[in-house]
Amino acid sequence: MHVYIENLSKHEGKEVTIKGWLYNKRSSGSIRFILVRDGTGIIQSVISKNESQEELFETADRITQESSLILTGVVKKDKRAPGGYEIIAKKLLMIQEAQEYPITPKEHSVEYLMPLRHLWLRSKQQNAIMRIRHELIKALRDFFDDRGFICADCPILTPAAVEGTTTLFEVNYYDLKAYLSQSGQLYNEATAAALGKVYCFGPTFRAEKSKTRRHLTEFWMLEPEVAYIDLDGIMELAEDMTVYAIERVLEKRKKELQTLERDLVKLEKIKKPFPRITYKEAVTIVQKKEKGFKEGDDFGAPHETIISENFDKPVLVHHYPASIKAFYMKRDTEDDTLSLSVDMIGPEGIGELIGGGQREDDYETLLTHIKKHKLTEDTYRWYLDLRKYGTFPHGGFGLGLERTVAWICGITHLRETIPFPRMLDRVYP
Numbered sequence: 343m344h345v346y347i348e349n350l351s352k353h354e355g356k357e358v359t360i361k362g363w364l365y366n367k368r369s370s371g372s373i374r375f376i377l378v379r380d381g382t383g384i385i386q387s388v389i390s391k392n393e394s395q396e397e398l399f400e401t402a403d404r405i406t407q408e409s410s411l412i413l414t415g416v417v418k419k420d421k422r423a424p425g426g427y428e429i430i431a432k433k434l435l436m437i438q439e440a441q442e443y444p445i446t447p448k449e450h451s452v453e454y455l456m457p458l459r460h461l462w463l464r465s466k467q468q469n470a471i472m473r474i475r476h477e478l479i480k481a482l483r484d485f486f487d488d489r490g491f492i493c494a495d496c497p498i499l500t501p502a503a504v505e506g507t508t509t510l511f512e513v514n515y516y517d518l519k520a521y522l523s524q525s526g527q528l529y530n531e532a533t534a535a536a537l538g539k540v541y542c543f544g545p546t547f548r549a550e551k552s553k554t555r556r557h558l559t560e561f562w563m564l565e566p567e568v569a570y571i572d573l574d575g576i577m578e579l580a581e582d583m584t585v586y587a588i589e590r591v592l593e594k595r596k597k598e599l600q601t602l603e604r605d606l607v608k609l610e611k612i613k614k615p616f617p618r619i620t621y622k623e624a625v626t627i628v629q630k631k632e633k634g635f636k637e638g639d640d641f642g643a644p645h646e647t648i649i650s651e652n653f654d655k656p657v658l659v660h661h662y663p664a665s666i667k668a669f670y671m672k673r674d675t676e677d678d679t680l681s682l683s684v685d686m687i688g689p690e691g692i693g694e695l696i697g698g699g700q701r702e703d704d705y706e707t708l709l710t711h712i713k714k715h716k717l718t719e720d721t722y723r724w725y726l727d728l729r730k731y732g733t734f735p736h737g738g739f740g741l742g743l744e745r746t747v748a749w750i751c752g753i754t755h756l757r758e759t760i761p762f763p764r765m766l767d768r769v770y771p
């Protein structure tokens with residue numbers, strides 16, 4: 343019977359068949375230890391040289407790393423074996439002999455591994471990261487689904503900028519120019535008016551001009567949008583969602599987190615409430631370490647790191663100057679220079695995980711800001727309509743999936759948080 347390695351413990355004492363690849367092997371005298379992986383786990387099989395299984399031993403001797411194989415044997419509990427079980431092999435069939443697999447069990451540099459990403463994904467660490475990413479996506483969707491949000495997808499091909507015109511990827515759209523979506527937000531606002539509470543989850547694109555460890559040119563964003571919510575409500579939603587997702591990953595993916603040697607205590611501390619500070623208060627924190635930082639400037643990666651060092655939970659920074667935020671941000675009625683915006687800055691120097699806020703809901707004000715940002719009014723006609731036909735207070739945010747995966751996994755560079763990263767200098771493989 344074909345069994346996946348992750349389910350082997352349910353088949354103790356029984357004969358099973360594993361279909362996979364050779365992960366590694368070692369030999370000791372007349373014994374061969376082969377490690378087989380099938381994507382769900384790794385299992386050890388011990389094969390000793392004796393007359394009754396000469397062919398089996400010969401195959402074990404000959405088989406190379408990453409050769410595809412089918413192994414049949416009996417599942418045995420063994421405390422010494424990695425994972426607590428091993429297989430007493432009866433048959434080993436090599437499907438294809440892989441020759442000179444370029445990733446050996448020794449350490450390789452990331453520069454070497456990046457062009458081999460299609461193979462690198464087979465490693466134990468990358469497998470763990472992908473499983474955590476999957477769990478996080480599932481948890482985030484469950485969070486919103488359980489609360490009555492409707493997933494309403496937004497287009498990828500769009501006529502307009504959301505987050506400024508400097509990071510747009512332009513594509514030919516027949517006789518027109520179109521852009522790859524930077525964010526589904528504007529469309530979310532329309533579906534929120536239609537459905538009340540919505541979210542979209544999909545790839546977003548930014549032609550980032552600099553090479554940093556926190557920026558991909560293609561990344562996945564989860565964006566909720568809610569009708570009749572205010573800034574406090576948005577912050578609470580972000581906080582509840584984050585706590586829920588972390589709890590789920592801790593519950594379901596402890597083994598993978600351990601594979602990555604993640605400090606679990608740090609994640610276990612992620613409980614409500616998260617600190618909430620104004621942009622002004624954040625500036626004071628930054629200026630203690632960096633005297634030259636000017637109030638009114640946007641925070642860069644080093645500033646976010648300084649802010650995060652003061653907390654062991656994500657921190658919600660709100661009320662940024664309107665001048666450093668996007669055109670759609672609603673202004674504070676008490677101080678027109680401030681926006682009803684919020685960024686959630688993650689701990690351990692991971693940087694901004696979430697950006698969002700309340701949207702400008704007054705037709706004339708929004709039109710003024712569109713003009714001020716030198717955006718073409720015509721492309722935003724439909725968006726302005728939302729303020730013309732039953733305008734409503736609303737808001738939401740976008741969570742960067744890869745930043746969140748990086749934080750949870752305790753890795754610093756986003757390139758390992760997505761199966762095939764796209765960066766300034768990489769579109770291969």
Ligand code: 4AD
Nearest residue numbers: 525527557558561565694695696697698739740742
């Ligand atoms: O702060 P941003 O630009 O916000 C928006 O796009 C809003 N329109 C979302 C909304 O309100 N619906 O991006 C949101 C998040 C950031 O906090 C960050 O986590 C991630 O997206 N992000 C990136 N992740 C990887 N690579 C990049 N180049 C990223 N740019 C933003």
Ligand code: MG
Nearest residue numbers: 685694696697
């Ligand atoms: Mg942002």
